[in-house]
Amino acid sequence: MATVRQSVDVNVPVSQAYNQWTQFESFPEFMGGVESVVQRDDTHLHWTTKVAGQTREFDTVVTEQQPDQRVAWNSVDGVEHAGVVTFESLGPETTRINVEFQWDPDSAVEKIGSFFGADDLQVRSDLKKFKEFIESRGTETGAWRGQVDSTPQSGEVFGSGTNAAGTESGDEGAGI
Template sequence: MSTVEQTIDVDVPLRTAYNQWTQFEEFPKFMEGVEEVRQTDDRHCHWRTKVAGVRREFDTEIVDQLPDERVAWRTVAGDVQQMGVVSFQPLDEAHTRVRLAMDVEPSGMAEKAADAMGVLDRRVKGDLKRFKGYIEEHGRESGGWRGRISPGGADSPDMTPRDDPGSTGLR
């Protein structure tokens, strides 16, 4: 398994950066190769990607989510094996450090060669740069989900719907 770690500072408050990251269906707007993310419930998403002409579909599960601190996930179905965590640290009232760490198991010769050449590191770095541009350009989040998902499967009783008072759907 390969480990990737990248960090970027964004010029928005912590709450804004965190809230935007919880909008998983917006990921194709700033993540290269991600064609679609469909959230199936508070814990699960279905992903469709196309990288170097290879299409993949897989499902992820949020295993730990603490508002304004972190979102951790793992794959649970499909031909992609990965797990990771994105964490958020306030630098001051208007700036946030976003750190992404993930373990990925490359499959096939092409992916293993690309991994050896640092392609995954560069892709994650690029995705974070595009996230920075996306959130800074908009200046505010497109929504937010402030619920708590605890490791081990028990959600805390303070689980709340989206921040957006007009929203009734998922994240």
Template sequence: MSGVTEHVDVSVPIRTAYDQWTQFEEFPHFMEGVEEVRQIDDKTTHWRVEIAGVKREFDAEITEQLPDERVAWRSVDGSQQAGVVTFHRLDENSTRVTLQLEFEPQGVVEQAGDKLGVVKRRAKGDLDRFKQFIERRGQETGAWRGQVDRPQP
């Protein structure tokens, strides 16, 4: 497994940053290579992506969701991946958004891309575009304030 951690500080309150992140269907607006995300139910999303010319579709399960704190997920089919995004209040009107990803590169192209830092650069670019997206809007496009508790071992 490979991993990446990146963060960005956004000039919006924590609730605004968190609420926007829960709008998964908006991800194509700021995530490179994400063509579509459909919310299937409270815990399941379906993704259609293109990375390095390779098209993939997969489902992801939200494994934990705590309003204004964190959203964690893992793939349930396709290539193995998992992640968590956390939200930290810096002050009344700014928030640090931290993204941690773990993934299993498949095939020669993905393995080479991993070694060249492609995923790290893409994660940083996605967070920078999220910052531009939410700061330009000044408010979230929607919100889901429900909670998903981490499964007990």
């Protein structure tokens, strides 16, 4: 398993940085190699990526989401990976975004790229693009303030989401 850890400081309040990050379908605007992200519901995402000429499709599930604090995920098929993004307020107008994930490079190209740090460089570049994206806009493109708890309840596979009002997250729809 390869591990990637990168951080970036953005000059926006923590809520603005977090709100934008929850707009998963906007990821292709600042993430290299991400062709599309389709949010199927509050916690399920379908990804299409193209790296080194190879197109991949896979699904992920958001396992934890705490407004202004963290978003965690796991893959459910395809590329094996899991990670967390945390948001740390450094002041009223500055936020540190920390990204950490582990993934299992599959092809020879992925393994070689990971060995030489291409995945770290890509994430660093993506975070720099996110910084430019959110700072240049002046506001986020949307927000989903729902909460997802990864602790499975009786009979549940991934736990239930509860939004800021305390109702089931499905009552408000997806975070797009």
